[in-house]
Amino acid sequence: MQIETRSYEVAELRLDGLKLRPIETSDAQDIYAYACQKKVTRYLLWNEHRNLAETMRFIELTAQLNESQKQMDWAIEDTSAGRMIGTVGAMARSASGEVMEIGYVLNPVYWNRGIMTRVVQAVSGYLFRNTLCHRIFARAVTENLASIGVLENCGFVKEGVQRKGSKVKEEWRDTVSYALLKEDWEAMQPKPVQEGWRKIRAAKCFAFDMDGTVYLGDDVLPGAIELVGYLRRNGVRPVFLTNNSSRSVDTYVTRLNGMGFGVAREDILSSGQAAAGYLLRHFPGKRVYVMGNQNLIDEIASFGIEVVEKDAQVVLTGFDTTLNYEKLTVTCDYVRAGLPYIATHPDLNCPVKDGFIPDLGAMTALIEKSAGRLPDVVIGKPYGEIARYLLERTGLRKEEVVMVGDRLYTDIATGVRFGMPTVLVLSGETKREQLENSTIQPDLVLGGVDELLEGLSR
Ligand SMILES: [Mg+2]
Incomplete structure (x- = not known):
């Protein structure tokens, strides 16, 4: 031809x-x-x-x-x-x-x-x-x-x-x-740098991710303590966010204070607390079955929510490092029966010193295979509920709260989806090359929180 x-x-x-x-x-x-x-x-x-x-x-x-x-x-x-x-x-x-x-x-x-x-x-x-x-x-x-x-x-x-x-x-x-x-x-487009700084300077609260952002394993990252002090002196509130629903708020207070951050309980915000906020808003007065550590059960109960083993009306799953076969069976039974089903966060693995341990997302997959359902709502990053709870707790508008984190698809995605200013730090998981092909673009990209301190105090 x-x-x-x-x-x-x-x-x-x-x-x-x-x-x-x-x-x-x-x-x-x-x-x-x-x-x-x-x-x-x-x-x-x-x-x-x-x-x-x-x-x-x-x-x-x-x-x-x-x-x-x-x-x-x-x-x-x-x-x-x-x-x-x-x-x-x-x-x-x-x-x-x-x-x-x-x-x-x-x-x-x-x-x-x-x-x-x-x-x-x-x-x-x-x-x-x-x-x-x-x-x-x-x-x-x-x-x-x-x-x-x-x-x-x-x-x-x-x-x-x-x-x-x-x-x-x-x-x-x-x-x-x-x-x-x-x-x-x-x-989703990259933002002009000056515009990013303008938004960040106007904020009244900074919500920090922890690992990879303010510390890395057991080491405080450069500038982190100084930045937190600078914000407080200037009337800006620092808070610390975690998806991990297996540890108590007190655990984080002890850990951060051991490093020198000088935080109080109200400075920590966990996916477990945000889940409690969600339950109170959407299922007031309902009996809740909690698949989780004693820490999570206590946290939920501290909000006045009735936590039960039998005759539950709602099921909440968290990162349960004490999970056993009996708890899994009960959870799957409730999910299969069609109860409203809420998970605290989606993470598949939790990073530990020598690698990873299976996190709630992996358990969610197991429950889905048995009971045929995924959660109706997932609370933690990158979903909106944790951001909504953050605004409720701080009493601020979304433009007034900056999300600072090292992961594009959780920390930054939460801020971008919810309309909050965002700062990505490259001190943890994300590498600069990943940014190029990502649809999630933060307002600012910095090497670490030390550069954030430098920029704010300039
Ligand atoms: Mg992190």
């Missing part, structure tokens, strides 16, 4: 190692070579690429639609190999293009390298910056977990599953739909 070379204009986008450029008719053979493979066609939501002529028609049609400016398509080129490895495009789903649907295909040789996440981020940014689009829609067949992962990594939110939503290769398949709103995308 003779292929004429012609290109169709869309703006070229450059990413590290990749180029998004106009599709050319000479790309047809490359596209056909991977797009007709069974493992690809299994997931395609359209029926092209059964032969080379069809792929050519696909490119021609794409070109006409691009000219009508109701559609934009790019070839994804690996710049080091100098070859085209996929396509990405967006098509108007409303009259003037306020809603666009994004679609993409990648050569299987390049799967699982994070390429499509970077491409979808770049194209989403292009659409929001340069077109009228304010909502990007996307669909995938429900089995296509890789594509669903790309959308979730790019900040798309699941809207629902359509039973037999698309006819693929003569067969009706279930599809899941996702969408990204322009305002949510804007909230």
